[in-house]
Amino acid sequence: MSDLENKLYTVKYTPDTKSHLQPVQECCRICNSKICTIICPACVYEWDENARKLIVNYENCLECGACRIACESCSLGWEYPKGTKGVTFKQG
């Protein structure tokens, strides 16, 4: 397990069946920096070069909001998960 996986393993999640993060793939394809794949503290975003698609591991989202602000084309659809879903911090 990578260091980050070890970290995320400690976080309690109640994942939804549908992603609360909705990238606009046409924007992602022409995005130069793909900055979300770097700055996300949970590495939620991965660029799949073969499929030319942004993969969103939304189940790992810590709901910080950094990706929404950093998104180069300001196109990322970002909302809070449903009230019963998402991350639950016990030690925040």
Added chain:
Amino acid sequence: MNEERKTQVIVVGAGPAGIACAITIARAGKEVVLIERGKFSGSKNVFGGAIYAQPTREIFPDFEESAPLERRTVEHKFALLGEDDGTVISYRKNDTVSYSVIRGKFDRWMAEQAQKEGVILVEETVVRDLILENGFVKGVRTEIEDYYADIVVLADGVNSLLAKQVGLRADLKTKDVALSVKEVIKLPEEIINERFHVNSDEGCIYEIFGGSMSGMLGLGFMYTNKNSISIGLGVALNELVEKSLKPYDLLDKLKQHPEISPLIKGGELLEYSAHLIPEGGYKKIPALVGNGVMVCGDAAMFVNNMHWEGTNLAMISGKFAGETAVIALGKGDFSEQSLVRYQDMLENSFIIKDLRTYKDLMGSIAERKEHFLGYYPKKINSFFEMFTSVDSIPKRQKYHKFIKSIFTDRKISDLFKDAFTIIKLLWSILVK
């Protein structure tokens, strides 16, 4: 409109700001509904962190008797880290200014007190939209239903999508926030006491400059809890973007620094977390009131980043919004002209006064960050390296070499620029 779905005040977000607001309204005998998106209050919240005794007493006069507090801060340490060395300045006093807390416990306790005093707490509910009618905020739209109120208070945190939705706030830029990552590391109480030179129930706060964040607009922190250490850092999001850095890599590197690693050695990671910190300061304060609506806490960018204050600004701003709501309910006037009293209270308080005092701070430091947050911390360390070295070289020779280096390390113009920035900053903080 279904009259059953109408209350006097809806507060969105059950953190320190929202709870302080709601409890103030309930204590005045008014009806207030507090809506929290998490499973419980504090479950979506992350901070350093410590809460401050005096402002907390303003909301909960006897909180020290029953609130879940970790340790009372008796020591502040300011660590200036180089690559592999560090200079630490400590201030210790057996005083009661702040307590370390775990938000999942402390916010939950606050919310329970609010419920006891009549606040209706609705958890696990996300407010998706504000209901607008004739230019007035008239209520909230959750996933399940519409809920109406005379006044809606937004205490929905740093991302405040709701304040943005009704045009009170512009969208945030990467330089307006810091991305913070934190780890809570479990260690036995006795070991924490020994490593941090404190007794049980006494705690220590580290503010960390440089190290893995050298030359960047960022700050590390460490707080002692009863049986754990909270360690983390916050770095301006634009820095991470421009330098393509992963925040947890910076934290991992910080944890390995020789000044830090012995303090957390052998600990077990209890939880990793991340959160944004509002850093925009005075210049980024949104419109604080509108017709039927007020904004408080992080949603209003109320963080004093120079002094690591946030929860106190949240609580007091929430209290002001609550008091204003009570008066507005008495008058039956929920217009912006009526609610502007909230803004007046803020302007006359430490909240906006302090943010105004530091209005130029972040901009000035950001402009010279490689120097103030890179060069000087390293230089201070190199002074002590010189001062403590024993190598049969005459001391005067070493002093001369060190002084010469101040003028030759960088362009002379940088020295003037730094001096000018400091004078300008001091002027803006102390006088203007």
